[in-house]
Amino acid sequence: MTKNLVIVESPAKAKTIKKYLGKDFEVLASYGHVRDLVPKDGAVDVQNGFAMKYQVIDRNEKHVKAIVSALKEADELWLATDPDREGEAISWHLAELLREKNALKGKPVKRVVFYEITQREIQEAIQNPRDISEDLVNAQQARRALDYLVGFNLSPLLWRKVQPGLSAGRVQSPALRLICERELEIRAFKPQEYWSLDARAEKSAQAFTARLIELDGKKVEQFTLGDAGAAEAAKNKILAAAGGTLLVKAIEKKQRRRNPGAPFTTSTLQQEANRKLGFTSKRTMQTAQQLYEGVDIAGETVGLITYMRTDSVTLSQDAIKDIRNVIQLQYGAGALPSEPRTYKAKSKNAQEAHEAVRPTSAARLPRQVAQFLKPDQAKLYELIWKRTVASQMEAAVFDTVSAELRAGSEHAFRATGSVLVEPGFLAAYDIRAQDPEDRDEGDEDDKRLPALVQGERVKLLELLPEQHFTQPPPRYTEASLVKTLEEFDIGRPSTYATIISTLQGRDYVRLEGKAFVPTDVGMIVNRFLTDHFEQYVDYEFTAHLEDDLDAVSRGEKQWKPLLAQFWNSFKPRIEEKMELSRKEVSEARVIGVDPASGKPVSARLGRFGPFVQIGTKDDEDKPRFASLRANQRIDTITLEQALALFQLPRRIGQLPNGDEVEVNIGRFGPYVKHGKSFVSLKKDDDPYTIELPRAIELIEQKAAALEAATLKVFDGTGIRIIKGRFGAYITDGSRRANVPRNRDVDGVTVFECEAWLAEAAAAAPKKGGKKGKAAARKAAAPAAGKAEKAAAKKPAAKKATVKKTAAKRAVAKKAPAKKAATKKKG
Incomplete structure (x- = not known):
């Protein structure tokens, strides 16, 4: 008999934990949440103290059954889901569900949490179980x-x-x-023009540039040089004053220290992975989940990083000790501060009891584990490793130089440069690497100046005016x-x-x-x-x-x-x-006037997407409508672009059988029409550019799909039975009816199909509102005859039955003529 049953969220996590816990533990996955709110109105009962109505999630029902079965052979239940609100809620829901199913039978339920999937952390968690936190569950x-x-x-x-x-x-x-x-x-x-003016100078065959900071004795602001004329005038003035050289008026030298960033939180990890690796947030979190739950390293499943959902920048003392040892081995004692660095989270709700996202062991160098990882895993692990190790290294030290260069007494330029003296934490990023994507945010190249001496003159090579425009956010x-x-x-x-x-x-x-x-x-x-x-x-x-x-x-x-x-x-x-x-919600934007009709052209959002319209509902003629193309917008479409949309329908050719093929946009989107049949265009098909070969391809695809889904054909009638998503149905090309669930398709006759189609057509809502329905009833009266009149005197439920019976009789009269044609297959 298994003594302990442990539940986690995923099979990958279960596999890793099972290895650390041994034979006395069975580990199963819940595959995430086991139940959720019922997906309909009233799931949160606002009239009854906000009672929550839950149901088992369909896709996880089989996993719940496996847990119930395994629990029969266990003495204790251990809930080891993630250490956050969602993880706590998963454990609570599972425990509640098992109680409802009477599967616990008094067996103890223990909650354990850990922030890294390593043997030490898991065994320590098992030694320190707790109860499910009601506060965390209530928050979720x-x-x-x-x-x-x-x-x-x-x-x-x-x-x-x-x-x-x-x-x-x-x-x-x-x-x-x-x-x-x-x-x-x-x-x-509204963009605003401005100009900058740089001086290109030289000393000892080393060229460098300096930015204009003073003109006519006044500080240069962003819009001091507002146009080309002002820039050209300033250039000529300065060239005349300089006489071919610039005077080194002052030099300022100082050291600048740059400290490393904090270890990753969930947020900063997503930001840096997007900036450096081009990962979406979803891709980052999925890859981090894999690294956390464990990957196969030389035949051993290892959790490579700590829990990746955290807003803390704290590192444990054991982790800091591990990281400092790695720094000393990899980068030397000079890269190691005398005391560990500590960081404080910016978020006011940060849970400092958690840790930052870090490697479970800094001793696992990225280059050593890369061969065992998928490309995304290797990239993200390296990003996390570098950030974590760098966070405990010395500051980088730069020597910076700022020189003021004057042209005459009223014009001045400033040249700046910096030299990396001590790489400090930048060594973890290999800051001298050629690939700029391998550098941390804010890293900068060395920008060196020649050895300038106060009072000397340097050669002015040229002045470089450059046009700029202010940029929107x-x-x-x-x-x-x-x-x-x-x-x-x-x-x-x-x-x-x-x-x-x-x-x-x-x-x-x-x-x-x-x-x-x-x-x-x-x-x-x-x-x-x-x-x-x-x-x-x-x-x-x-x-x-x-x-x-x-x-x-x-x-x-x-x-x-x-x-x-x-x-x-x-x-x-x-x-x-x-x-x-x-109308109050989505007002139309008037674009202009149609030159052909003199009617207004407007754009707005409708029930089926954005569209343009010629005319209004008050006109004698009905307005004309056309959907916007995928790359067009209501707020930017021009009159010319709007009018071009009304070129539909487009005739694009003929099929071999002589049917005309045209493209149009209807209520449910763009389509191809051939004869009396229709085929919807795919997402990437443009109704304004599609040609006949692609239209034929779509027609053939639909025909093949229809043939593959056809269960039965009644020759000469146009009626067939199709295998649909929600069961078999009958169609004759224009009408549609479901095959009753209790009927075997092979035994269905053409007469039944005719009757079911007629019933479905009679029950379908008619176009035209109340008038349309009244007209439909009037037109149906002769076919119903006495049965219809009799129904008027009966209760509503009986009226419906009589109406269906009349429809069946009307169809039955026509059916014998088709019997011979359908006998063979019907």
Whole structure:
């Protein structure tokens, strides 16, 4: 009988821990969370003390069964999930679920935590178990409930007022606001011209440059030289005053020390991995997870780094001792400070009991383990190793020189240079390497000056005027967005990867190069939220809410009163904004006038994406519509570009059977039409440039897919039974009906198919609102005959039955004529 059952999140972690615990322990993975809120309204019962309704996550049900089975053979249950709120919640949910299933049967449940997967840490954790922390669990439940309340109430409002399929999140929305506000700053920015003037001088065949700092006895500011004329006038004035030489008026020499940065937190790791390696936050965290859980090093599974979700910059005493030994061996005693360096976290909510992200053993040099790692793993491990080791090394020392060079009495230049004297911590980064990406943030090349002597003159080779323009603030990259989110205290570093992925997945933002650009949808969603829910996308409000959640995790606040306070102000705002019209949310931008019709041309966001429109709903003729192309935006599209969109439909040729092929954009996106059939274009197909060969390819692909999915064909009728995603269905090309679940497809007859298609068509909502429905009922009356009149006197439920029966009879009259044609296959 197995004495101990240990549960962790992942199979990789389970494999590593099993090796350290031995034969008395069985280690299984839960594969993350085992249950979550039911995905429907009411999962957080606001009328009943915010009771949470959970259900087992479908994909993990089999893993729960394996745990229940293994628990029968165990004496004790050990919960060894990650040492944070999510890890605590996973343990709590699993324990609660096992109790509900009566699987524990009084067996002790012990919680253990460790920050690195090494034998020493794991065995020490086993010696010091604790209970599940209710405070951490409540903080996670409160966070989950808040996210649910926002998502399940605000997202449907966006569906109704802006566009279906949108979402709003408690933390993602302020992040979107940051990106959109930066975009508005960029659009409003007016560049301003200015010029700089550099002197290129020489001494002893060594050339160097100096920047103009004084002109006509006055300090040179950014806009002192505002245009080419001013720059040229200054150049001529200085050349005349200099007479071919510059006087070395003053020299200032000093030493500058530069200290290393702190070890990595989750946030700074994501920033540096993006800046140096080009990794997204998601890629960084996935790779770090692999290094933490363990990789195979020469046949031994080893956890290479400590837990990667942390806001602490602290290093343990054992780690510092290990790092200092490595520094002395690799870089010499001169690179080692007399005392270990200590760092203080900038985040006010940093958990100092945790450690920074560091190697589990600094003695594992990157070059030694690289052969055992995947490329991403090797790059990230080296980044973490260098930052950690450098953090405990001596400062780098530079000799800096600043020289003032004068042209006459009223004009001056300044030349600066620096020389690296003692590399200190920069030795860990191999600062003299040729690859600039191998250097730490802020590293700089040596910029040397010749040996200048005060009072001497140096040769003036030339003056170099250069035009500049002021630049708008840069768009956010992943690195700068993560840094700003942390500065504003929005969310937590462990959630940044998810926030960014959600913004991209919802098509609120797109990456252009490394920079985030908001889409039309993103801008409109942000405007809607800031106009109508400003408090809930306010940076300070979001930060305060994070503080409150941290207070819950420390046991300083109760979680349900926190939820009540939020809900009591949030719910009335939702109800109030339900009265908004779609026009109030997404106003049209007038672009110009169509020269052919004289009607206004406008652009706006509709239910199926951004579009342009010629005319208005008040015109005698209906307006014409055209969807914007992927690279076009509502706020920047020109009249010429808008009018070009109305060239659709495009006729692009004929099929061998003579059917005309044309391309158009419909309600559900761009498509190819051939004869009476339609094929949707793929995401990368452009309806304005697609040609006949690609259209034929799409047509053939659809035909092949249809043939592969066809279960049965009724020759001569156009009716076939198709294997669908949610079960078999019948179609004749225009109508569609499901095959009843209790019917075997092989036994289905053409008569049944006709009846089911007729029923489905009769039950389908008709176009045209109330008038359309009334007309449809009137048209159906002759077919129903007496049955329809009889139904008028019966209850509603019976009316529906009679109506279906009438439809079946109407179909049955036509069926015998087709019987011969379908007998063979039917």
